[in-house]
Amino acid sequence: MVKMVDVARLANVSTATVSRVLRNPESVKEHTRLKVLNSIEELNYQPNVLARHFRRNKTNTILVIVPNIANTIFSQIVRGIEATASEKNFRVLLGNTNRDVEKEYDFLNLLHQRQVDGLILLSGKIDHDILSELKDKYPLVLASEYVDDVEIATVCIDNIKSSFEATEHLIKQGHKRIGHISGPMNSLLSFDRLSGYNQALKEYHIDESKDLIREGDFSYETGYQQMCELLILPEPPTAVFAANDEMAMGAINASKKKGLSVPKDLAVVGFDNIRFSSIFDPGVTTIAQPAVEMGNIAMELLLQKLDDPDFENKRITLKSELIIRESCGSNIVETSQ
Amino acid sequence: MVKMVDVARLANVSTATVSRVLRNPESVKEHTRLKVLNSIEELNYQPNVLARHFRRNKTNTILVIVPNIANTIFSQIVRGIEATASEKNFRVLLGNTNRDVEKEYDFLNLLHQRQVDGLILLSGKIDHDILSELKDKYPLVLASEYVDDVEIATVCIDNIKSSFEATEHLIKQGHKRIGHISGPMNSLLSFDRLSGYNQALKEYHIDESKDLIREGDFSYETGYQQMCELLILPEPPTAVFAANDEMAMGAINASKKKGLSVPKDLAVVGFDNIRFSSIFDPGVTTIAQPAVEMGNIAMELLLQKLDDPDFENKRITLKSELIIRESCGSNIVETSQ
DNA sequence: ATGAAAGCGCTAACAA
């Protein structure tokens, strides 16, 4: 293995100069620099990255903690993170937790051990106190998820507003009994989506009914189950807003199973705009989160924190968009592919 | 930062002994070991992993090169890899290439730079010669994909046999004009799935027709397009076997768009059994790849290569399974959720 | 603008 001292010897300079050429080229006289670069080329020298990490106490690697990489909304965000990271010569370490908090804590060791330089969190299960301690000790960014009482760099959408729009859209179709299948209530995000729904009902003077609100956990299965529950109510809803697309699909399939037709008998709106929402039949009307862009920006925020730990912990709110497809009954145009 | 020498001092031993307690506990007398462990606890000592990596020239990190993490079949395999890796105290670095060969080569630098100890490849675009060189220099495992003329540790299914079964199933439904939408022909896997299809036709004395075979690229969009082409043939197929589920869904949606009913007018079978195949309407009959298990085993194979570079480069073939749903017309039972 | 040299914290060969 050819090392720095070999290059130095060939170029007739010290290792310090070689190091400078690599890390601070402008601090070396052009003539010397060229000599060194030639030697590097001639010897086909590759710096030992591990030695560098050790010496600098940095790894150019970041950790992404994700609840479930097999969920397309997360994998899209990760794709965005990955793209920006690799542009900036950073590596992405993947921490898949399967929604297991213990595993989240395990992965945090990578930070303590300095195996990664920073962290992007796509799940909000970690205790607030710990989160607050983390963000003071390490560069940390939240994406898609967020918390309210701790000031952390965050990129997200306005979940209240988007959910308001989704619900409003159903109201404008003439629906008065609108159900909501929420996400798990331990997440602020689920809470906000519920709030948007509630606010829309209030704004349009529609009576709320606790019966029409059901808690799911963002999985297809709970969407299916909770829809079944809604359908056996004495007065079942004529429309449902689900807190994500998977649950919306569960709700649609449950209705179909009971012989109902969507959107004729039941209008459905989802959230996220995952790939399959447009492939599904009927196409799922939904709120599009700009997932890949979210990943890009999360990584950019993290790079800034990496560069300057005192960088402002701002929250960036991206635009979401209501995508109207067939499941809500307001679209008579056929699905395009 | 408390370091090893602090622990050594407190425990009244040398750093070598502390190191031994950490890496070879059985080589230290119990009494000493306890003393050291106590000191570690008391000082809350955390070994500096970067120093260790540097010193040992190992990182306990492996790289997974994946064509597209947003594709559920790959994210499931990655989940399997991740699970086994973290059990064995290994980290998984994610290399998403977006099917860009250049990016694959970029990621290989991580190996050369010793930033990762080994590699799992989920895509087979890399040049055979380079692959052959790689597998001699580094621990390397192929999962799902495979190549024929280079001997590399591989975990996969029997794609020919599975495709034979899928096609045979359609034949047994009475179909005589069966189309195939293949994967890209630069991959052996696509080629094998086509072979299985051809073999089934031959076995059942059904004339092959070049018109009925269309090349896609595993995307929903190409499935849709190629199905449109098949439908404008003078004598269109009554059944189609698509080389993956996404293309099968594209084919189904294309048929629906043309006013055909699936499975009544067209029977469809896919491949992979991604999550949405069971959620889709009609449920997609498909070949199930044991994706998570594939990931588990790939990681186990890699761990063995890591442990012993001369470990046999065996190919492990996992069982696949025909999952019958509605899209092929042989199942009158309703979809369960 | 460049060089000399002191480590970063750990591991492992060797000695005792």
Add this chain to the structure above:
DNA sequence: TTGTTAGCGCTTTCAT
């Protein structure tokens, strides 16, 4: 069984 010690290859401070 334990200790001594020489690095691993790079970066960076200080001196020139």
